[in-house]
Amino acid sequence: MVQRLAVLCLAFSLGGTAVEAQTEPPPPAGEWKHALSLFGSVKYPADFKHFDYVNPNAPKGGLVRLSAPGGYDSFNIAIPRGVVAAGLTQIYETLMVESQDEVSTEYGLLAEAVKYTADYSSVTYRLRPQARWQDGKPLTVEDVVWSFDVLKNNSPFYAQYYRNVSKVETSGNEVTFTFTEKGNRELPQIIGQLIVMPKHWWTGTGPDRKPRDILQTTLEPPLGSGPYRIKPGFQAGRTISYERVPDYWGKDLPVMAGTNNFDEIRYDYYRDSDVALEAFKAGQYDFRVESTAKNWATAYDFPARQQGKVVLDTYPIRNMGLMQGFVFNTRREKFQDPRLRRAFDLVMNFEDMNKTLFFNQYKRITSYFQNTELASSGLPQGKELEILNTVKDQVPPEVFTTAYFHPSNADTNAQRENLREAVRLMGEAGWTVKNTGGKRVMTNAKGEPLTVEVLIDQPIFERVVLFYKQALDRLGIDVAVRTVDDAQYENRVNAFDFDMIIASWGESLSPGNEQREFWGSAAADREGSRNYAGIKNPAVDELIERLIYSTDRDDLVAATRALDRVLLWNNYVVPNWTLDKTRYAYWNRFSHPEKLPQYGLGFPDVWWYDEAKAASVGRAQ
Numbered sequence: 001m002v003q004r005l006a007v008l009c010l011a012f013s014l015g016g017t018a019v020e021a022q023t024e025p026p027p028p029a030g031e032w033k034h035a036l037s038l039f040g041s042v043k044y045p046a047d048f049k050h051f052d053y054v055n056p057n058a059p060k061g062g063l064v065r066l067s068a069p070g071g072y073d074s075f076n077i078a079i080p081r082g083v084v085a086a087g088l089t090q091i092y093e094t095l096m097v098e099s100q101d102e103v104s105t106e107y108g109l110l111a112e113a114v115k116y117t118a119d120y121s122s123v124t125y126r127l128r129p130q131a132r133w134q135d136g137k138p139l140t141v142e143d144v145v146w147s148f149d150v151l152k153n154n155s156p157f158y159a160q161y162y163r164n165v166s167k168v169e170t171s172g173n174e175v176t177f178t179f180t181e182k183g184n185r186e187l188p189q190i191i192g193q194l195i196v197m198p199k200h201w202w203t204g205t206g207p208d209r210k211p212r213d214i215l216q217t218t219l220e221p222p223l224g225s226g227p228y229r230i231k232p233g234f235q236a237g238r239t240i241s242y243e244r245v246p247d248y249w250g251k252d253l254p255v256m257a258g259t260n261n262f263d264e265i266r267y268d269y270y271r272d273s274d275v276a277l278e279a280f281k282a283g284q285y286d287f288r289v290e291s292t293a294k295n296w297a298t299a300y301d302f303p304a305r306q307q308g309k310v311v312l313d314t315y316p317i318r319n320m321g322l323m324q325g326f327v328f329n330t331r332r333e334k335f336q337d338p339r340l341r342r343a344f345d346l347v348m349n350f351e352d353m354n355k356t357l358f359f360n361q362y363k364r365i366t367s368y369f370q371n372t373e374l375a376s377s378g379l380p381q382g383k384e385l386e387i388l389n390t391v392k393d394q395v396p397p398e399v400f401t402t403a404y405f406h407p408s409n410a411d412t413n414a415q416r417e418n419l420r421e422a423v424r425l426m427g428e429a430g431w432t433v434k435n436t437g438g439k440r441v442m443t444n445a446k447g448e449p450l451t452v453e454v455l456i457d458q459p460i461f462e463r464v465v466l467f468y469k470q471a472l473d474r475l476g477i478d479v480a481v482r483t484v485d486d487a488q489y490e491n492r493v494n495a496f497d498f499d500m501i502i503a504s505w506g507e508s509l510s511p512g513n514e515q516r517e518f519w520g521s522a523a524a525d526r527e528g529s530r531n532y533a534g535i536k537n538p539a540v541d542e543l544i545e546r547l548i549y550s551t552d553r554d555d556l557v558a559a560t561r562a563l564d565r566v567l568l569w570n571n572y573v574v575p576n577w578t579l580d581k582t583r584y585a586y587w588n589r590f591s592h593p594e595k596l597p598q599y600g601l602g603f604p605d606v607w608w609y610d611e612a613k614a615a616s617v618g619r620a621q
Helices: 141-154 156-161 187-192 273-281 293-298 338-347 350-356 382-389 412-428 459-474 486-494 514-519 538-548 553-569 611-617
Strands: 035-037 063-069 096-098 105-108 111-116 122-127 165-171 174-179 228-230 239-244 264-270 287-289 310-316 320-328 432-436 439-443 451-456 478-483 500-508 573-575 581-587
Touching: 035 187, 063 273, 063 287, 105 111, 111 187, 122 141, 122 187, 141 156, 141 165, 141 174, 156 514, 174 187, 264 273, 273 287, 273 459, 320 338, 338 412, 338 459, 338 573, 350 459, 382 553, 412 432, 451 459, 451 486, 459 478, 459 500, 514 538, 514 553, 538 553
Parallel strands: 063 264, 451 478, 451 500
Antiparallel strands: 035 105, 096 105, 111 122, 122 174, 165 174, 228 239, 239 264, 287 581, 310 581, 320 500, 320 573, 432 439
């Protein structure tokens, strides 16, 4: 299941554990429920007061300053055009909200109750009668239907995410979504993540007395229903602040207790990551997730940290898996042979890269569901083997005979052996090495050289690609690094106009319909999809459907591991590296509950401004 609009960092690392047992037995299908879980039971009963990981008496107040990369030019989340301002979803709400100490479990927010049919062919949400927009008008089922239609009809992502909805109907304060298929247990929760926007505002007129247009970018602050609203004085592309709404309608709901504690949340934009780091050290913003190993090892020895004004810490990430890697665009003929793609993996010297660039902080990724119980290992057995046998004639034989591995390049002998094997595989794929003017050149039967452009959008990744380029040069492959701005990068990736990129896919502990978007054939040629590699593989499609229609947890785990093996042995990416924790630093002006969420750091959601600490450190400006 895709997490609700979240900021993902490249090289952010993830850890995983087996799913914990939950306690509250679910009502039968067809009866109203206060929560939904893909695993049936939920932790909190209908009359719960607050989540365990919050301080319900947390003080309200203060300012927290955050950073964001690049810039922004839009406050419209409904269309793919434009760069939406960071944090904008704080002004809106969803039908349900996720619990941060359970797996794939949602509790009612805009909806007070939910029910679905026994065959999962439809779901009905009943809205809370007290739900209000920030102008005081009631939030209605018409807003829900309008928001659904707008998102599905105008956003390629939501068009696919909601493609299984065939009909939406309303009755009183209830709205029912009917699905095109039965047995897809994830669909009710996907609808629970729907962001609801105000129909009356977007279809009204603006301060210029002209009709607003949901199909256009805008910098007019939109109306919301959430705990925050855009504060006047924002500077487009440079800074934006959200101020807490004191009369927020949902502040006493159990799912909101102890959250949204800051009076103001501000995002300042930085176009250069090095400048952003120096700004943090100078005290210009308060909290930073560090995704660069070099920075973590060398950049934080400065006076404020030595004086205890800045805190460095780590937190285990248990709720997701990660695949990050150099992604081949297999739509291009030169990358269509998996043997060539495997050769790229053989020569990547991760051991030297980890030592030289990453201060030995990382380990190599060996699964699309790294660090979770969903990751494949060893050889397939039991139910996993049964599933793989259904596609045996369509997958690489290594799926059944060889546990997936990355060749070690730890010493010169290993490097020579891997280089020879890479040359052999390239030869089988129709590429040979020639010496031209004293330079090794990899060419095909037509005499065409193998050239590769790696497209990136952040200069910080140049050193990684250039390190990898050295190894590919030994194969005679001509590698160029192309760094472009955020907008150009997004446009080129959406149009699949690249040879290779560095991309990442976060995976929940309950993967489902989003796998079609990541690896499914139908997404391969759809502009803007996350099937960056252009995968069109019938076996992958079949395994995705097997995963989506899993009947229980054991079945899901087996199907996911089977999919994992097939993706790995097709060599669609050269996997990168990961860490099993989040590294973060912050100016010591804040406090948090003693027990943080099991599946997240909870910042800034459940943290609060600590006046005593701020007085000691110095108040933010």
